[in-house]
Amino acid sequence: MAKTILPGHGSGGKLMNEMIDTVIRKRFGAGNVQLDDSAILTVGSSSIAFTTDTFTITPIFFPGGDIGRLAVNGTVNDLAVMGARPLYISCALVLEEGLDFADLERILESMKSEADSAGVAIVTGDTKVVPNGKADKIFINTSGIGIIDKRIQRREIVPGDRVIVSGTIGDHGMAIMALRNNLSFSRGLQSDCAHLNRMIAKITDAYPDSIKFMRDPTRGGVASVLNEIVKGKQYSAMLSEEALPVRDEVKGVCGILGIEALYAANEGKVIIIAGRADADGIVKLMRKTPEGRDAAVIGEITTAFPGKAYIETAIGGRRILPLLTEEQLPRIC
């Protein structure tokens, strides 16, 4: 049978990475296409970060946000984790015939208010309408440009460095999954959708040399980001199960569906690799911000299983956290 696109090709896992490597970059030129959250480009004497992201989500409104808010924050965060100051955003809309105008306006209002709060301007855009059934209500693409005022926030990672997360994990992914499956006991569960540029600016100002890497663990979750960090390296990433901030509601839904919170999407969190000496200071500073109030050191860079991410469980056993092929599917029993 001819090879076709499968859902797994969009999951943030192995299939997607393979497709990017062997199908996309091969054609566009591996030297041109940068794989980080944003491409870093030199324009005149300035260094800028440039990123793009397309958003599709069912349902388009959910507890804690909507597709518009997701689009603005996702793009702002992809710029911020590079150490860039987000400035401008574009907004391209693919609208399905029959979409309620009221819904569209509500989404646009939400984008505007989020952009204002993040301090970015939406400056250009595009609209397309496709026939009924050819899209799922609305798709949004946002590109963003930010300026690197000081330095790109990427440094050499070494064993002993700490892994920090800015708050509870899996909130967005499990809120959506609970909603899609009508898990009525999951009330109170909501997406963590938020822009992190202000919090990130605070910590990069205070600890510019200690922060070696930042990434927002969206699709594929925390475990996938850690795998990206250690891939092909001589070090490994160790997480401590006891230190992981996970809401009880998230644990509950994960348990029912047989899904791990470490692989569930987040839309308002950042993973930071920081030097050992300053890790606690960074967490303390993050906790003073609303976006980072549950920040914690959750692990460290070790040499136990080079190239792998693993977790030390509450009873002291260890297991590997692999890069998943694709999205986790709920189990039978």
Place this chain on the structure above:
Amino acid sequence: MENDLNKRLAARLKGLRLDQEIRIMEVCGTHTTEFFRTGVKDLFPGNLTLVDGPGCPVCVTPNDYLDRAIEIGKQHRTIIATFGDMIKVPSSYSSLAKEKAGGMDIRVVYSPMNALEIAEAEPGTEVMFLSVGFETTAPAEAVAILEAKKRGVKNFSLLSGNKLTPPAVEALLAAQEVKIDGFILPGHVSAIIGAGAWRFISERYGRPCVVSGFDAPDLIMGMLTLVDLVKKTRNETINQYTRVVKEEGNLKALEILRQVFRPSDAHWRGIGVIPGSGLDVRDEYAEFDAAKKFPVTPPEPKAAKGCRCGELLRGLITPPECALYGKACTPEEPVGPCMVSMEGPCAAYYKYWSR
């Protein structure tokens, strides 16, 4: 406090010294993964071996079941509603994932009731639910049929691949192919059938058993108890999951199960036909039995070359002993079902143990 206690239990397991190999079989796919996920397997002392049993419903479902489902989808254009685990399992010539990409209407559902809801929402189309599972899922499937009848839904049916676990364990014991010193018995299945349904193992086959829950302390306690029983050659069945499992099981669930299904001979991957180990839809509910409603002749089933899932499910090998494991057979391109289902031993080893 609770965590301190758990850590002390963990230290006891790790500190065990065994002068001969003790082989314990776990009969539940969730146990297979939980031993890894909780880190308990990492604490096993030398000479303590966990032998994976036929406890993953997707894994023991033979090719001919999926071949039939796909053939029905092709010929009768039914919507196929299935649990997510089944999607990527290779059939003899295809898989649901490939058929879906090719345009077959396949929906992932979380319970048979979801499938019934689809049937009600789309009355013009037949909806066939792939009913694969052990005693834990069968009562819910029986309820879906009872509800369909009550609501007068005519376009809903299920293709029964349901199986009963004690006959499979007995078949392994009777075959005497593999040395097993004791059993960790499935907590969820036992919640339905009761701890009593397992006592034949210690009484007739002289092996100690523990009915266990799924948290780290449950698993550690289960192993510590079994090692102790094996050492003392005490052939008892101990229920350590009393917060969920009763001696007689869940009588209400069993009654519903028996109302809709009757025991039948069933084909298990790797083991063959085991008498009385399957569940067929009773004649009174034949209108909901997809096997009767959509008669088809599936193509001759074909086994994947080199796949050793069958031997694995009989406890004869561990996943890394299969030549395909991790090379020709990975979660991306699975050859056998044990690499697909999240409860499959190969998938569990590959996910948690590939160091």
